Amino acid sequence: MTNSTDFYDILSTTRSIRRISTKPVDDEVLNRVLQAAIWAPSGGNRQPWRIIAVRDRAIKQQLSDIYSQRWSEYVDMNMKRVEGMPENIVEATRKGLAIGTQLATSLADVPVVAMFVHDPREVFVTDGNLGRTPVVGGASLYPAVQNFLLAARAEGLGGVLTTLISASENEVRPILQLPEPWGVYAMVPLGYPKGNHGPLRRAPLEHMVKFDVWSD
Amino acid sequence: MTNSTDFYDILSTTRSIRRISTKPVDDEVLNRVLQAAIWAPSGGNRQPWRIIAVRDRAIKQQLSDIYSQRWSEYVDMNMKRVEGMPENIVEATRKGLAIGTQLATSLADVPVVAMFVHDPREVFVTDGNLGRTPVVGGASLYPAVQNFLLAARAEGLGGVLTTLISASENEVRPILQLPEPWGVYAMVPLGYPKGNHGPLRRAPLEHMVKFDVWSD
Numbered sequence: 001m002t003n004s005t006d007f008y009d010i011l012s013t014t015r016s017i018r019r020i021s022t023k024p025v026d027d028e029v030l031n032r033v034l035q036a037a038i039w040a041p042s043g044g045n046r047q048p049w050r051i052i053a054v055r056d057r058a059i060k061q062q063l064s065d066i067y068s069q070r071w072s073e074y075v076d077m078n079m080k081r082v083e084g085m086p087e088n089i090v091e092a093t094r095k096g097l098a099i100g101t102q103l104a105t106s107l108a109d110v111p112v113v114a115m116f117v118h119d120p121r122e123v124f125v126t127d128g129n130l131g132r133t134p135v136v137g138g139a140s141l142y143p144a145v146q147n148f149l150l151a152a153r154a155e156g157l158g159g160v161l162t163t164l165i166s167a168s169e170n171e172v173r174p175i176l177q178l179p180e181p182w183g184v185y186a187m188v189p190l191g192y193p194k195g196n197h198g199p200l201r202r203a204p205l206e207h208m209v210k211f212d213v214w215s216d
Numbered sequence: 217m218t219n220s221t222d223f224y225d226i227l228s229t230t231r232s233i234r235r236i237s238t239k240p241v242d243d244e245v246l247n248r249v250l251q252a253a254i255w256a257p258s259g260g261n262r263q264p265w266r267i268i269a270v271r272d273r274a275i276k277q278q279l280s281d282i283y284s285q286r287w288s289e290y291v292d293m294n295m296k297r298v299e300g301m302p303e304n305i306v307e308a309t310r311k312g313l314a315i316g317t318q319l320a321t322s323l324a325d326v327p328v329v330a331m332f333v334h335d336p337r338e339v340f341v342t343d344g345n346l347g348r349t350p351v352v353g354g355a356s357l358y359p360a361v362q363n364f365l366l367a368a369r370a371e372g373l374g375g376v377l378t379t380l381i382s383a384s385e386n387e388v389r390p391i392l393q394l395p396e397p398w399g400v401y402a403m404v405p406l407g408y409p410k411g412n413h414g415p416l417r418r419a420p421l422e423h424m425v426k427f428d429v430w431s432d
Contacts (some may be wrong), residue, residue, distance in 0.1 A: 043379070
């Protein structure tokens with residue numbers, strides 16, 4: 001729950017927070033986190049996204065019902081993937097997923113569920129004809145989510161970038177009164193963490209960075 | 217060129233920097249920026265991306281040649297879009313694009329050209345069957361670019377998230393010795409700005425944020 005204003009301290013301890021307390025989030029604090037998201041860059045500065053910050057319990061419950069269904073499918077998929085593997089791997093996977101299940105089924109208790117929505121007409125896709133799934137549409141969208149998560153950490157809050165609910169955006173549409181053709185590109189549950197911030201588990205720099213050309 | 221360690225000060229002044237000086241970037245400074253990128257979250261913590269930090273002049277020149285071609289098409293498209301509009305709009309568009317042309321044609325002079333590449337096999341797409349262009353693949357990729365840009369700002373450096381070169385990833389592949397099926401999802405030219413950091417022009421919070429449900 002520690003606040004921090006030191007930049008590298010914040011970046012190096014912003015981990016995904018899935019165990020979130022019911023402690024309310026003040027409006028001024030929430031507004032600073034929202035403003036941070038808005039500072040993110042986007043193609044042509046078009047800012048083709050909005051946040052719908054859901055605090056109404058009934059709406060959070062409806063989102064929870066939809067998300068829980070997707071999450072449950074995700075759990076099944078992952079448990080199938082580790083089937084027959086050593087028991088410690090199966091157990092670690094089961095435990096990790098259980099924290100997500102707890103979050104999914106109790107979204108109504110999370111103070112703010114930030115729904116990130118976007119206008120596909122304003123998203124410029126340069127990798128649409130390469131015979132692979134396009135990802136570049138996200139270039140104008142996910143920097144805002146990252147700013148949001150970093151600012152949350154700065155305020156002693158925590159959250160996690162989730163995307164499973166995108167698959168159900170047409171079920172989400174009437175709940176949020178989201179007009180066509182806007183899409184749902186992320187959901188971030190936000191609140192004070194029950195556990196601690198940081199440290200992060202990440203691959204070392206030597207693995208993630210190459211110089212001049214590719215190398216294995 | 218001011219450094220800053222105050223978190224909100226950094227976020228609120230990280231603007232896209234396209235006019236970049238030839239002043240070299242020290243290895244320790246570059247490594248801090250690269251490390252910041254690595255701290256970003258990704259789905260299942262798979263980190264399905266790498267940075268190829270290009271400093272070799274011949275390779276930067278080849279990237280410049282490819283990118284300039286795409287940029288030139290982008291200029292034509294945008295100038296066509298403003299055709300017949302009031303002269304001040306046409307002139308402002310021309311001037312804005314000219315800064316990009318200058319960057320595109322002088323990439324070899326930029327100290328570091330950071331090429332962000334990704335493994336499409338490790339990217340989980342939840343919005344692939346919605347009848348719209350998928351964007352969710354970017355959820356595990358662009359947070360790292362945003363961390364990179366913010367850390368650059370913290371170090372007094374500047375850069376800009378560009379994606380036009382993704383359309384030419386198969387021309388880029390042999391230059392970077394990038395194996396199949398890795399893709400190119402962003403290019404960030406990085407160096408000390410010729411101009412100033414911040415302030416940002418962004419839509420106000422009341423425009424970007426809604427509470428509980430959509431509203432116009």
